[in-house]
Amino acid sequence: MAANGRNENGSIHQYIISVKVENRFGVLARVAGLFSARGYNIDSLAVSATEDDGISVMTIVVKGDDRVIEQVKKQLNKLIDVIKVTDHTESATVQQETVLVKLNAIPKNRAEIYQLCEFFSADIAGISPKTITLSAKGDPDKLDNFIELIKPYGIRELMRTGRISMLKE
Amino acid sequence: MKITGAEIIIESLRREGVEFMFGYPGGVVIPIFHHIHTAPFRFILSRHEQGAVHAADGYARASGKVGVVIATSGPGATNLITGIATANMDSVPLVVITGQVSRSMIGNDAFQEVDVTGITRPISKHNYLVQDVRDLARIIKEAFHIASTGRPGPVVIDVPVDVSNAEHKFSYPESVNLRGYRPVYDGHPVQIKKACRLIEAAKKPVVYAGGGVVISNAHRQLRDFIRKTGIPITTTLLGMGIYPETDPLALEMLGMHGTYYANYAVHHSDLLIAIGARFDDRVTGNIATFVPNARVIHIDIDPASVSKNVMVDVPIVGDCGRVLAEMNKIVKAPKIEEWVSELTELKRKHPLSYEDPGRGRIKPQYVVEEIYRQTRGEAVICTEVGQNQMWAAQFYKYTEPRTFISSGGFGTMGYGFPASIGAQLARPDKRVIDIAGDGSIQMNIQELIVAVQHRLPIIVAILNNGFLGMVRQWQQLFFNKRYSHTCINFSPDFKALAEAYGAAGFRVKKMEEVPEVLKKALAITDRPIIIDFHVSREENVYPMVPSGKSIKETIMRELA
Ligand SMILES: Cc1ncc(C[n+]2csc(CCOP(=O)(O)OP(=O)(O)O)c2C)c(N)n1
Numbered sequence: 225m226a227a228n229g230r231n232e233n234g235s236i237h238q239y240i241i242s243v244k245v246e247n248r249f250g251v252l253a254r255v256a257g258l259f260s261a262r263g264y265n266i267d268s269l270a271v272s273a274t275e276d277d278g279i280s281v282m283t284i285v286v287k288g289d290d291r292v293i294e295q296v297k298k299q300l301n302k303l304i305d306v307i308k309v310t311d312h313t314e315s316a317t318v319q320q321e322t323v324l325v326k327l328n329a330i331p332k333n334r335a336e337i338y339q340l341c342e343f344f345s346a347d348i349a350g351i352s353p354k355t356i357t358l359s360a361k362g363d364p365d366k367l368d369n370f371i372e373l374i375k376p377y378g379i380r381e382l383m384r385t386g387r388i389s390m391l392k393e
Numbered sequence: 394m395k396i397t398g399a400e401i402i403i404e405s406l407r408r409e410g411v412e413f414m415f416g417y418p419g420g421v422v423i424p425i426f427h428h429i430h431t432a433p434f435r436f437i438l439s440r441h442e443q444g445a446v447h448a449a450d451g452y453a454r455a456s457g458k459v460g461v462v463i464a465t466s467g468p469g470a471t472n473l474i475t476g477i478a479t480a481n482m483d484s485v486p487l488v489v490i491t492g493q494v495s496r497s498m499i500g501n502d503a504f505q506e507v508d509v510t511g512i513t514r515p516i517s518k519h520n521y522l523v524q525d526v527r528d529l530a531r532i533i534k535e536a537f538h539i540a541s542t543g544r545p546g547p548v549v550i551d552v553p554v555d556v557s558n559a560e561h562k563f564s565y566p567e568s569v570n571l572r573g574y575r576p577v578y579d580g581h582p583v584q585i586k587k588a589c590r591l592i593e594a595a596k597k598p599v600v601y602a603g604g605g606v607v608i609s610n611a612h613r614q615l616r617d618f619i620r621k622t623g624i625p626i627t628t629t630l631l632g633m634g635i636y637p638e639t640d641p642l643a644l645e646m647l648g649m650h651g652t653y654y655a656n657y658a659v660h661h662s663d664l665l666i667a668i669g670a671r672f673d674d675r676v677t678g679n680i681a682t683f684v685p686n687a688r689v690i691h692i693d694i695d696p697a698s699v700s701k702n703v704m705v706d707v708p709i710v711g712d713c714g715r716v717l718a719e720m721n722k723i724v725k726a727p728k729i730e731e732w733v734s735e736l737t738e739l740k741r742k743h744p745l746s747y748e749d750p751g752r753g754r755i756k757p758q759y760v761v762e763e764i765y766r767q768t769r770g771e772a773v774i775c776t777e778v779g780q781n782q783m784w785a786a787q788f789y790k791y792t793e794p795r796t797f798i799s800s801g802g803f804g805t806m807g808y809g810f811p812a813s814i815g816a817q818l819a820r821p822d823k824r825v826i827d828i829a830g831d832g833s834i835q836m837n838i839q840e841l842i843v844a845v846q847h848r849l850p851i852i853v854a855i856l857n858n859g860f861l862g863m864v865r866q867w868q869q870l871f872f873n874k875r876y877s878h879t880c881i882n883f884s885p886d887f888k889a890l891a892e893a894y895g896a897a898g899f900r901v902k903k904m905e906e907v908p909e910v911l912k913k914a915l916a917i918t919d920r921p922i923i924i925d926f927h928v929s930r931e932e933n934v935y936p937m938v939p940s941g942k943s944i945k946e947t948i949m950r951e952l953a
Contacts, residue, residue, distance in 0.1 A: 245573075246572075246573060249522075250510060250514075250520075250522070253511070253514060254514060257514055257515055261515060294700075295697065295701060298696055298697035298701075299697050301696065301697070302695070302696075302697050303573065304518075304519045304539060304571060304573055304574045305573055306573050307572055307573045
């Protein structure tokens with residue numbers, strides 16, 4: 225029975241929502257609009273090509289009130305250009321993300337940095353006299369770890385692609 | 394043979410069986426207007442684009458068909474915005490065509506350029522920017538389909554002028570292929586059974602039905618359902634007419650200005666059966682105290698409306714008519730004699746009422762009652778927004794769907810009169826009456842000439858209280874009577890104004906003159922009529938459940 229017939233406010237959680245959409249202009253604005261209209265900031269958004277030329281998939285990571293996100297998922301489903309909405313938050317998934325990070329790298333630190341890179345299977349994407357640019361990919365949690373460990377060397381610039389997420393089954 | 398984009402538009406509209414198009418011309422739509430001139434449908438030229446879109450909306454609500462509007466780019470398109478949002482909120486099917494600057498100019502701040510698809514995205518069901526003349530026929534086909542199916546709504550098609558001028562071979566698609574859009578019409582049989590079981594066991598059930606029943610033309614199935622189960626029924630503002638309000642089981646409208654017995658019934662119910670309604674805050678009041686003891690069944694075609702404001706025990710996503718038809722096959726009547734007699738007693742004890750001195754200063758409620766009497770409840774009533782709207786809802790008894798036309802969700806002042814133009818065109822067999830306030834009527838008064846031009850005998854009954862009455866009522870009750878900028882007794886002479894436009898005009902100041910003047914107005918059939926009723930100035934709408942309060946806090950009448 226509905227508690228007092230009312231719909232309580234939920235608590236705040238991070239959600240991972242995968243949205244299959246028609247590969248058309250304007251779709252991104254529609255999808256993003258549903259979040260922005262509620263004052264929600266999207267943590268990350270990756271738009272990816274799929275096995276079907278006509279379809280793209282958007283992986284959206286967003287924090288929000290459970291009840292509001294439930295509503296947003298329904299609204300996403302209502303968009304004509306949205307083919308399917310899947311919530312990956314609680315499901316078994318494979319997730320991948322890439323990070324590029326530029327470090328202040330004075331020569332005496334380089335050996336340690338190389339070691340960390342090896343451990344995290346990160347690549348050296350570029351080197352200049354004062355900086356070194358690394359690229360790492362993998363599970364977003366692993367990347368969090370990686371970033372934590374290289375922070376002491378002085379991050380000049382960092383960017384993450386935002387994750388893509390696929391259900392295991 | 395190749396034809397132009399403009400011709401493709403006209404030909405596609407013809408294929409869709411369009412009878413009327415409402416609109417206003419301008420630079421980038423001249424190529425389309427060039428062919429509207431010889432189109433197989435009637436074109437109604439408004440005097441402001443907002444008038445055109447509300448007229449199309451009124452036409453759609455009165456007829457159940459898709460309303461079609463056209464406007465030029467830039468200011469023409471932005472003048473449509475309020476009307477598109479109004480239709481969107483009340484799920485009205487519209488196809489809105491706007492002109493756009495040529496494709497090569499888009500994004501350059503060209504003359505009269507505005508991002509129409511950007512502006513209308515959150516207020517339309519869907520929209521298109523046509524980028525290739527080859528897509529045009531398909532897009533129009535899809536637009537009509539999307540506008541009129543599922544939960545209906547406005548669809549906007551933005552057409553760059555060079556697309557209108559480009560040429561292509563015309564072929565109109567037979568069907569649409571939209572893999573992301575498959576509305577569900579049939580309710581889930583398991584859910585339907587569950588609902589019927591709850592109904593049979595209920596002691597205090599109430600049906601709460603809304604505009605969704607009108608839209609799905611499900612009033613027959615609904616009436617069968619009530620006949621079979623004997624359950625009392627209340628409707629939302631937009632649901633009025635789906636069940637005869639003259640019937641003993643009718644509790645009439647619920648919500649902020651609903652009847653006491655409707656709100657009482659919902660509050661004390663043990664089972665609320667919501668059908669094509671969406672638990673608007675004007676209905677529920679304080680959501681935390683709404684239906685404290687009830688289980689909730691919710692039948693709606695829009696999954697996003699279910700469990701949005703109120704948690705639902707048995708959601709049934711589907712078309713109201715189809716779901717009710719299935720339920721009618723298996724549902725058994727609950728034993729609710731006591732409940733029904735309790736509500737019948739309440740109806741007797743707390744009817745909608747007002748203080749009626751019988752003569753002198755006109756009571757606005759009396760005007761509505763007299764309109765009801767003289768039209769025998771057979772008119773199509775349109776309303777503006779405010780007190781006039783609520784009195785029109787309360788004191789006229791609606792017995793058929795599509796006979797009450799009002800901006801519910803958006804509450805758009807200036808809606809009613811242009812909507813009545815569309816409604817009169819849709820229903821030439823009916824008397825159409827716009828119940829108006831002296832504030833609202835001035836928002837789209839320019840459309841009067843359209844009604845004169847087309848000899849539409851619409852009656853505009855202005856309940857002239859010299860105030861923006863509904864706002865004044867709130868100021869009186871909740872803001873210490875500080876009537877900040879709501880006194881509008883500085884108004885035009887509405888009788889003279891009507892006559893200046895070529896309409897008939899009347900002014901009525903005394904209660905005892907009301908029947909006679911109404912009779913005269915109803916006898917006029919070749920032009921619109923404005924009747925300026927000078928009504929008692931500080932009359933309030935009661936009952937009133939103050940915003941965000943529970944029904945226990947209902948104000949029943951004027952506190953001395
Ligand atoms: C376009 C628009 N502007 C403002 C409002 C806010 N509003 C709601 S009711 C109302 C007063 C309406 O006055 P009037 O038309 O004279 O009707 P009355 O309430 O006096 O019957 C106002 C200003 C609105 N609903 N719509």
